[in-house]
Amino acid sequence: MFNEIATSLSMSFSPEVLIVLFIGVVFGCIIGALPGLGTCVAIVVCLPFTLQLEPISAIALLMGVYGSSIYGGSISAVLINTPGTPQSAATGMDGYPMAKKGEAPQALGWVTTASIVGGLLSCIALMVAAPQLAQLSLKYGGPLEITGLICMGLACISSLSEGNQIKGILMGLGGLLLATIGNDPVSGEMRFLFGTENLAGGISLMPVVIGIFPLAEVFVRIHELRAQKTATPVRCKKIIFPKLSAWKGRITNLFRSSFIGIGLGILPGVGATASTFVSYTTAKKLSPRGDRFGKGEPDGLIAAEASNNAITGGALIPTLALGIPGEPATALMLASMTLHGIVPGVRLMADNPTVVYSCFILLIIANILLIPASYIVVRLFGKIINFPPPVLLGLIVICSLVGVYIPSGVFFDVPVALVIGLVAFGMRLYDFPITPLLIGYVLGPQLEFNMSQAAIYKGNMSLVHYIGSSPLAVVLFAIAAMFLLMPIFKSFLQTTKK
Amino acid sequence: MQHFFNRNRVIALCFMVVGGAFLFSALTFEPGFQDDSLVMSPMAYPTWLIYAWLFMSLIYFITAKKPAKQVDLSQSKKAIVVVTLLIGTYFFLFPILGLPLSSFIFLIAFFMYEGMRDLKVIIPIALLIAFLFWFIFEALLKISMPRGILALFG
Numbered sequence: 253m254f255n256e257i258a259t260s261l262s263m264s265f266s267p268e269v270l271i272v273l274f275i276g277v278v279f280g281c282i283i284g285a286l287p288g289l290g291t292c293v294a295i296v297v298c299l300p301f302t303l304q305l306e307p308i309s310a311i312a313l314l315m316g317v318y319g320s321s322i323y324g325g326s327i328s329a330v331l332i333n334t335p336g337t338p339q340s341a342a343t344g345m346d347g348y349p350m351a352k353k354g355e356a357p358q359a360l361g362w363v364t365t366a367s368i369v370g371g372l373l374s375c376i377a378l379m380v381a382a383p384q385l386a387q388l389s390l391k392y393g394g395p396l397e398i399t400g401l402i403c404m405g406l407a408c409i410s411s412l413s414e415g416n417q418i419k420g421i422l423m424g425l426g427g428l429l430l431a432t433i434g435n436d437p438v439s440g441e442m443r444f445l446f447g448t449e450n451l452a453g454g455i456s457l458m459p460v461v462i463g464i465f466p467l468a469e470v471f472v473r474i475h476e477l478r479a480q481k482t483a484t485p486v487r488c489k490k491i492i493f494p495k496l497s498a499w500k501g502r503i504t505n506l507f508r509s510s511f512i513g514i515g516l517g518i519l520p521g522v523g524a525t526a527s528t529f530v531s532y533t534t535a536k537k538l539s540p541r542g543d544r545f546g547k548g549e550p551d552g553l554i555a556a557e558a559s560n561n562a563i564t565g566g567a568l569i570p571t572l573a574l575g576i577p578g579e580p581a582t583a584l585m586l587a588s589m590t591l592h593g594i595v596p597g598v599r600l601m602a603d604n605p606t607v608v609y610s611c612f613i614l615l616i617i618a619n620i621l622l623i624p625a626s627y628i629v630v631r632l633f634g635k636i637i638n639f640p641p642p643v644l645l646g647l648i649v650i651c652s653l654v655g656v657y658i659p660s661g662v663f664f665d666v667p668v669a670l671v672i673g674l675v676a677f678g679m680r681l682y683d684f685p686i687t688p689l690l691i692g693y694v695l696g697p698q699l700e701f702n703m704s705q706a707a708i709y710k711g712n713m714s715l716v717h718y719i720g721s722s723p724l725a726v727v728l729f730a731i732a733a734m735f736l737l738m739p740i741f742k743s744f745l746q747t748t749k750k
Numbered sequence: 751m752q753h754f755f756n757r758n759r760v761i762a763l764c765f766m767v768v769g770g771a772f773l774f775s776a777l778t779f780e781p782g783f784q785d786d787s788l789v790m791s792p793m794a795y796p797t798w799l800i801y802a803w804l805f806m807s808l809i810y811f812i813t814a815k816k817p818a819k820q821v822d823l824s825q826s827k828k829a830i831v832v833v834t835l836l837i838g839t840y841f842f843l844f845p846i847l848g849l850p851l852s853s854f855i856f857l858i859a860f861f862m863y864e865g866m867r868d869l870k871v872i873i874p875i876a877l878l879i880a881f882l883f884w885f886i887f888e889a890l891l892k893i894s895m896p897r898g899i900l901a902l903f904g
Contacts, residue, residue, distance in 0.1 A: 300887070300893065304893070418806060418809055418810050418813065419810070421806055422765065422803070422806050422807065422810060425799060425802055425803045425806060426803070428799050429772060429796070429799050429800065429803060432795070432796040432799065436792035438790070438792070439781075439792050441781055441792040443775075443776075443779065443792060443793065443796060444772060444775050444776075444796070446771075446775065467837075470833070470837075471830055471833065471834075474826060474829050474830060474833050475823070475826040475829075475830060477826075477829075477864075478825040478826035478829050479822070479825055479826060640866065641864070642860060642861050642864035642865070642866055643861070643875060643879075645860070645864070646856070646857045646860050646861065646876075646879065647879065649837055649840070649856070649860070650853050650856075650857075650879065650883055653840070653841060653844060654849070654883065654887060657844075657895070658887070658893055658895075661894070663844075663845055663896075666841045666844065667838070667841060670834070670837060670838060670841060674834060677830075681821050681823075682757070682758075682761060682821065699795075700795045703790065703795060704790050704795075707790045744813065747812075747813050747815075
C-alpha cells in the first residue's frame with residue numbers, strides 16, 4: 253500500500269501534472285460559474301483535451317475540473333443569484349442577499365473557506381473508506397452481487413425526481429433502453445437498428461452526454477431569453493476571507509454539513525443537489541441564527557457550501573471502488589476513465605491502486621489550489637459573465653460539435669446529439685429529471701453483462717435458490733425493490749387520497 | 751374528455767408508442783445465429799426493460815393529473831425551431847466546409863438571429879472564435895478534423 257502511495261505521490265507532484273491540475277481547477281471554476289454549464293459540461297469540454305494527455309495528466313485535469321466546478325457555480329449564485337450549477341442553488345439563498353447588501357466579497361470568502369474544508373474532509377473520507385469498500389466488494393463481488401448493487405443504484409434514481417418519482421424511474425428505464433440499441437454485449441447480435449446500419453455500434457456516450465447537457469442547455473437558454481428572464485448583476489472584484497474569530501459558533505455547522513455531504517454522496521443516486529438542501533435545512537433547524545437564514549446569514553452559506561463540495565469525495569467512493577456513479581458528474585468521470593483504458597469497478601482497487609491513490613491525492617491538491625484559483629476566477633468572472641448571451645451560446649454549440657465528433661470521428665454522432673438535445677430540452681421543460689437517463693445509460697451495459705454472467709453461473713439452480721445462496725445479494729435486491737416500489741405506492745396513495 | 755387527455759397523459763401515450771415500437775422490434779427479432787451456450791437470449795433483457803417501461807408509462811398515465819404549471823412556448827417556439835435549423839445546418843456544413851469556415855458562418859448567422867446586427871462587431875468575434883477553435887484543436891492538438899473544401903487550399 254505504501255509503495256503505491258509513494259508512486260502516486262511522485263506521479264501527482266510532477267510539474268506537468270501540477271500545471272494541468274491548476275489549469276483544470278481554474279477552468280472548472282470558470283465553467284462552473286457560467287450559469288447553466290456546470291460540472292458535466294466542464295468535464296465534457298475537457299474530454300477532447302484529455303485524449304491527448306498521458307493518463308495521469310488526464311486524471312489530473314478531470315479531478316481539477318470535478319473538484320472546482322461546484323465551487324465555481326457558487327460564484328454566480330452569490331453575485332447574480334443564478335446558480336452556475338444546481339448544487340449551488342442553496343448558496344444563492346443567503347449569498348445573494350449578502351451581495352445585495354454590498355457584502356459580496358465577504359460572502360465569497362465564506363463560500364471559499366467552507367468549500368475547501370468540505371472538500372478536504374471528503375478527500376480524507378475517500379482515503380479511509382474507499383479501500384475498505386473495495387476489499388468488501390472484492391470479497392462479495394460476484395456477478396449476482398454486482399447485479400444487485402447496480403439494481404440498488406438504479407432504484408435510488410427515483411429519489412432524483414422530487415415530487416414525481418415515477419418520472420425519475422421512467423427516465424432511468426429510458427436510459428437503460430437506450431443503452432440496448434446496437435450490439436448485444438454477450439452474443440454480439442445487432443438489436444433495435446430500426447432500418448439503419450449506423451446504429452449497429454449503438455449510440456455512443458458522447459452524443460448522449462452532449463445532447464442532454466450543453467445542447468439542451470442552449471435550447472433552455474434560448475427559451476428563457478425569449479421569456480425575458482434576466483438577473484441584476486452585483487459588482488465584485490475581490491474576496492475577503494473571514495477572520496478566525498468570525499468562525500466562533502460556526503465550526504459545528506461546518507463539520508456537520510461536511511459529513512452530511514460525504515454520507516449522502518456515497519449513496520448512489522441521492523445527488524449533490526438533494527444533499528445540499530438536506531444540509532441547509534438541518535443547519536436552519538439547529539443553528540442559533542436559524543431565523544436569519546435566507547436573509548444573508550453566513551451559516552446558510554457554510555451549510556450549503558461545505559456539503560456540496562464534500563459530495564465530490566463522497567460520490568467518488570462508490571464510483572471508484574464499485575464502478576457505480578452516484579450522480580451525472582461521476583458517471584462522466586467513470587466514462588472518461590474508461591476512455592483512457594482505466595476500468596472503474598470492483599477490480600480497480602486491486603488491479604490499479606496507483607490510479608485510485610492518485611485520484612485521492614489530486615483531489616486534495618485541487619481543493620488547496622482553489623485558494624489561488626478563486627482570486628483569478630473572481631476577477632475574470634466579472635468580465636466573462638458580461639459576454640453577450642449569443643456569444644456564450646455560440647461557443648457552447650461549437651464546443652458541443654467538437655466534443656461529439658472528436659472521440660469517435662463518426663459524423664453520425666453529430667445529428668444524434670442534436671436529436672437527443674431537443675428531446676432532453678422537451679423533457680426538462682416538462683419537469684422530467686434528466687440525470688436518471690444518464691445514470692441508466694451508463695449502468696445499462698454493466699447490468700446486462702453481469703445479468704448474463706449470473707444467468708450462466710446459476711446453471712440448473714432455481715432463481716430463488718441462486719439468489720438465496722448469497723445473503724448480500726438478497727439484501728441488495730430487497731433494498732432495490734423497496735426503493736423502486738415505494739414511490740409507486742406513494743403516488744397511488746396520494747392519488748387515492750385526493 | 752379534454753381534461754382527461756391532459757398534457758401529462760399525452761406524454762405518457764407518447765412513451766407507450768415508443769415502448770410499442772421497441773416491443774415490436776423485439777418480438778420480430780430473428781437471431782443471426784443459434785448459440786446454445788447462451789442462457790439469456792439477446793432480446794431477453796431488453797424485453798424485460800420494455801415491459802417495465804410500458805408498465806411505468808401506464809402508471810404515469812393513470813396517476814397523471816392536470817399539470818399545475820403551464821409551459822408557455824408561444825414566445826420561444828419560433829426561436830427554438832430557427833436555432834435548431836441553424837445548428838442542424840452547421841452540423842451538416844461541418845464536413846463540407848471544415849471546422850473554421852463552418853463555425854464562422856454559423857456564428858455570423860446565430861449572432862444576427864440573436865439580435866447582434868453590427869457587422870463590425872460580429873465579424874471579428876466570429877473570426878476570433880473560429881480561429882481559436884481551429885488553432886487549439888487542429889494546429890495545437892493535431893486532432894484530425896474534416897477539412898472539406900479547405901483541403902483544396904492545402
